[in-house]
Each structure stands twice: as C-alpha cells, then as structure tokens.
Amino acid sequence: MKKLILFATIILGAISVHAVNTTTQQVLINQSVNAQEEFTEVSSDAIPAAVKSTIEKSFPGTKLEKAYKNEKNEYKLEIAKDDKKFTVFTDASGNIIKK
Structure with a gap:
C-alpha cells in the first residue's frame, strides 16, 4: 500500500511540473509575438x-x-x-x- 501511495505521489508531481513548463512556454511565445508586431x-x-x-x-x-x-x-x-x-x-x- 505504501508503494502505491508513493507511486501516485511521484506521478502527480511529474504531471504538475510538466503543466508549469507548458504554461511558461506559452507565455514566452506570446511575448515574442507581441514584441515583433509593435507599431x-x-x-x-x-x-x-x-x-x-x-x-x-x-x-x-x-x-x-x-x-x-x-x-x-x-x-x-x-x-x-x-x-x-x-x-x-x-x-x-x-x-x-x-x-
């Protein structure tokens, strides 16, 4: 049972780290597009x-x-x-x- 809880914690931690990285990448892409189109x-x-x-x-x-x-x-x-x-x-x- 302890192994199952430990495994679930590791999986959830890995998923949340990936979600944070994806959000950061999208913000950086949006900022670079806006910088190129300054009028x-x-x-x-x-x-x-x-x-x-x-x-x-x-x-x-x-x-x-x-x-x-x-x-x-x-x-x-x-x-x-x-x-x-x-x-x-x-x-x-x-x-x-x-x-």
Missing part, C-alpha cells in the same frame, strides 16, 4: 501612395484617423466612416493583410 505612430504623409490608394478604393468614404508602422514595413491604419471605426493592416505595397 509606432507615423504621420499620414509617411504613408506610401500605394497604401493610400488601396484604402480609398477598398473603403470609399472613410477617413484616416491614425496610422502606425512596424519594423516589417507593415501599416496599421485606423479608419472611420460615420460613427464606425475600423482597423486595417497593409504592407508597403498596399496589399491588405489579414490579422
């Missing part, structure tokens, strides 16, 4: 003409509220139409990116 605000003059053209064609009647750029030359654009606000991601060539 800094840019003026509307810094946005390439191709990006502006894409927004005008794809979302007619909208107004550009704010623009952001990351290290990969991707743009995060906050646009508004009436009372609705949208966020659109594009690359430097004006291709819309799904996020």
